[in-house]
Amino acid sequence: MTNHSEAAGSSGNSGIGGQNGCGRRSEPSAYPGHGTANGPTDGQQVTLRTPAELADALPYLLGYRPEDSIVLVALHDRDARGRFGGRARLGIPAQTDDWPSVAQQLAHGLVTGSERRGARPESMVAFLCQDPASGESPHDVMERLRPLAQLLRRACGALDVPVVEALCISDGRFWSYCCPGNGCCSSDGEPMGLPGTSVLAAAATYAGLQVRGTLKEMRARLLPWETAATLQQEAALDAAQSALVPRILHAESRADVAEETLAVAQRVIGRLTAAPAVPGTLDADLHDDELVGHEDAATLILGLQDRATRDRAAEWMEGDEAGPALRLWRALARRCVGPYGEHAAAPLTLAGWVAWSSGDELEAREALAMALAADPDYLFARLLHQACNEGLDPESVRRCLRAERRGRDLTPDPASASASASASASANGEEGPSEQRPVPQSASAEPCIATGPRRRRRSHLAGNADGRPVRRSPGAAPTRRSRSAIGNAPAGRRPGSTADGASARARARRGGGQPTEGET
Numbered sequence: 001m002t003n004h005s006e007a008a009g010s011s012g013n014s015g016i017g018g019q020n021g022c023g024r025r026s027e028p029s030a031y032p033g034h035g036t037a038n039g040p041t042d043g044q045q046v047t048l049r050t051p052a053e054l055a056d057a058l059p060y061l062l063g064y065r066p067e068d069s070i071v072l073v074a075l076h077d078r079d080a081r082g083r084f085g086g087r088a089r090l091g092i093p094a095q096t097d098d099w100p101s102v103a104q105q106l107a108h109g110l111v112t113g114s115e116r117r118g119a120r121p122e123s124m125v126a127f128l129c130q131d132p133a134s135g136e137s138p139h140d141v142m143e144r145l146r147p148l149a150q151l152l153r154r155a156c157g158a159l160d161v162p163v164v165e166a167l168c169i170s171d172g173r174f175w176s177y178c179c180p181g182n183g184c185c186s187s188d189g190e191p192m193g194l195p196g197t198s199v200l201a202a203a204a205t206y207a208g209l210q211v212r213g214t215l216k217e218m219r220a221r222l223l224p225w226e227t228a229a230t231l232q233q234e235a236a237l238d239a240a241q242s243a244l245v246p247r248i249l250h251a252e253s254r255a256d257v258a259e260e261t262l263a264v265a266q267r268v269i270g271r272l273t274a275a276p277a278v279p280g281t282l283d284a285d286l287h288d289d290e291l292v293g294h295e296d297a298a299t300l301i302l303g304l305q306d307r308a309t310r311d312r313a314a315e316w317m318e319g320d321e322a323g324p325a326l327r328l329w330r331a332l333a334r335r336c337v338g339p340y341g342e343h344a345a346a347p348l349t350l351a352g353w354v355a356w357s358s359g360d361e362l363e364a365r366e367a368l369a370m371a372l373a374a375d376p377d378y379l380f381a382r383l384l385h386q387a388c389n390e391g392l393d394p395e396s397v398r399r400c401l402r403a404e405r406r407g408r409d410l411t412p413d414p415a416s417a418s419a420s421a422s423a424s425a426s427a428n429g430e431e432g433p434s435e436q437r438p439v440p441q442s443a444s445a446e447p448c449i450a451t452g453p454r455r456r457r458r459s460h461l462a463g464n465a466d467g468r469p470v471r472r473s474p475g476a477a478p479t480r481r482s483r484s485a486i487g488n489a490p491a492g493r494r495p496g497s498t499a500d501g502a503s504a505r506a507r508a509r510r511g512g513g514q515p516t517e518g519e520t
Contacts, residue, residue, distance in 0.1 A: 048200060055167055055174040055192055057200040058127055059211040061087055063362045067214050068092050069129045070102070070152070072110050074121035075164065085121055086114050092130055092148070103151035104158075111159050113390070126152045126166040126177075138170040138189060149177040218366055221285055222333045222348060230337040233294050237340050240298035248306050261303025262312060264296050265328065269316070272324040288331045297335040304332075304346040310380070312408075314350055315401045317357040326354040333367075336374075345375035353384055357394045364388050 048054050059065045061073060061084060070092055074085035088110040093102055107124070114121050128145045132138055145168055153163040166177040173189035212218065225233065247253040271291050278284040304310045316325035329351035336344035352367035365388055371381035387394075 051165060051167055051174065051176050052190060052192070053200065054125060054165060055127075055169055058129075058169070060200050060204045062089065064212045064218065065214045066127070066129045067131070067216060069127070070106060070148070071127040071129065072106055072152070072156075073125045073127070074110055074114050074161075075123045075125060076119055077122040085119060086110055086117075088113075092128065092145070096147070099148050099151050103148065103155040107152065107155040107159060107161070111156075111161055116390070121161050123162050123164045124156045126156075126163050127169060128167070129169045131171050138173050139175075139187070141170040142168040142175045142189065146177060153177075212362065215366065217281075218363065219370065221281060221330055222344075222351065222367060222370055224337045224341070224344070225334055233297065233335050234338045234340070236294040236298035237301065237335075237337070237343075240295070240302045244299070244302045248303075254306070257303060258306060258309040258312070261300060261306075261309050264299050264303075265313060268292055268296055268300070269321070269324045269328055272327050273320075284327075285330065285334070288327050289334065292328070292331045292335070294335075297332055300328075301332055301335060301340065301343050301347065304350070305343060307380075310346050310350065311401075311404070314353055315405050317354050317398060317401065322354050322358050326351055326358070329354065333370075342375050345371045345378040345381060348374060349378060349381040349384065352381065352388075353397075356384065356388050357398060361388055 048057055058071065062071065066089055068091055070090050072088045074087070076083045076085045088106055090102060090106050093099060110124075111121060126149065128149055130141055130145065132141050136144075149166045149168065153166060156163045164178070168175045168177065168189075169192070170189075172192050174192060175189045176185055179185045224230070244257055247257045268291070272288060275287065275291055278287045304313060313325075316322065329347045332347035333344050333351060336342075336347070348367050348371035352364045352371060355361075355367060356364035365385065368381050368385040368388065371378055372385060375381075384397075387397075
């Protein structure tokens with residue numbers, strides 16, 4: 001079982017004083033302990049001195065408000081002050097039997113990821129975030145998660161990286177698992193401060209940084225539609241599959257399908273570019289959905305299953321092209337309804353790539369993780385997800401794609417370019433387009449993403465690794481976005497709606513799966 005945890009880089013000039021638990025300082029620090037008054041900050045450095053400030057700072061460390069999450073934050077000690085380093089987040093497994101392995105793997109991933117960057121953390125801060133279930137109180141949540149906090153502390157301690165603070169955050173209150181019980185903390189927990197009132201919140205606001213809501217709200221932009229109008233989209237996908245897949249598999253017509261697909265994409269992107277801006281993510285997505293017809297969406301979703309076509313679409317990654325392209329890839333991910341859940345891997349990967357190229361690592365990681373949930377074997381998504389988590393510069397990938405575009409512009413005959421791409425795929429040992437590299441080989445022969453040993457990817461359709469016939473994903477019935485029964489645009493979406501088949505597998509991985517690499 002594979003789980004794709006989110007990653008984040010260091011947080012700049014934020015810091016926390018080194019301390020071993022509640023009121024037990026190892027050396028003089030800027031974190032005196034529970035119930036101690038705050039002092040002034042030092043220059044431009046933002047110092048968090050109490051658990052309350054730590055709890056309030058968490059959304060600013062991640063860029064969003066975590067829900068049902070285990071979060072580890074690495075600290076790097078400088079002059080007896082811990083400076084924030086890498087962060088790792090993973091969903092809290094529903095099965096307690098999964099807790100020991102998840103704690104060990106999350107701690108190991110964050111420590112080893114930090115070591116690869118040459119900065120092994122000296123200590124950790126752990127957060128457990130979960131709201132009460134029906135009939136449960138926040139205090140019940142804290143007690144229920146106490147064994148998980150202990151497992152995290154032991155897992156980090158085994159790596160010689162002690163947890164200096166472990167907090168449970170539930171329903172607007174927080175508790176410290178490191179408190180020795182000397183009366184400095186209430187058994188009912190401490191209330192969270194008003195959002196945005198901490199020292200770090202003030203500094204982040206001054207710097208123009210914003211918290212983007214929750215992961216659930218972010219995923220809602222990429223989840224399939226719901227209710228009656230999805231039947232129209234599914235019918236359009238069925239028709240497009242019957243018409244396009246045989247042509248994609250046929251060598252003589254494959255290049256024509258690619259050109260037709262990209263022409264449709266450019267036409268829709270032009271429509272999105274010309275549309276007036278709509279405030280609010282939900283309203284903006286609804287407006288975009290109105291601008292993408294069922295037939296156009298089906299043509300694009302099926303056409304992008306071809307690797308070479310997808311790689312050409314990935315070239316719209318910067319400048320004025322990036323924003324409208326990202327909106328299109330989001331809209332297409334929302335159209336992968338019913339049994340077409342696995343087809344979402346292509347538009348989700350493109351959305352993740354454009355977001356990463358544009359500097360939005362948070363949406364990039366989430367979109368790429370959802371792509372891997374839709375198709376765990378989608379190598380382009382896997383390589384980009386790994387590169388994004390490891391903090392690599394996307395410019396190396398952009399250079400490859402720019403070189404491909406320049407080379408194609410110098411080729412007058414599109415059929416020749418297609419034949420060249422097919423020959424390149426054959427050279428990779430595949431029957432069809434290869435998934436052996438994230439983007440086509442550039443003219444400079446420089447690899448776009450540094451990877452380990454290559455592995456052959458199974459072919460779902462003869463002659464095409466990504467284009468595949470419809471296979472109904474195992475698992476629960478698809479959960480789709482709310483839409484009106486008539487027309488093309490959704491009537492509304494539930495931010496908490498869940499995905500079908502493939503996304504159900506994603507929830508299982510987040511809930512109790514095996515994390516990949518910790519965030520660094």
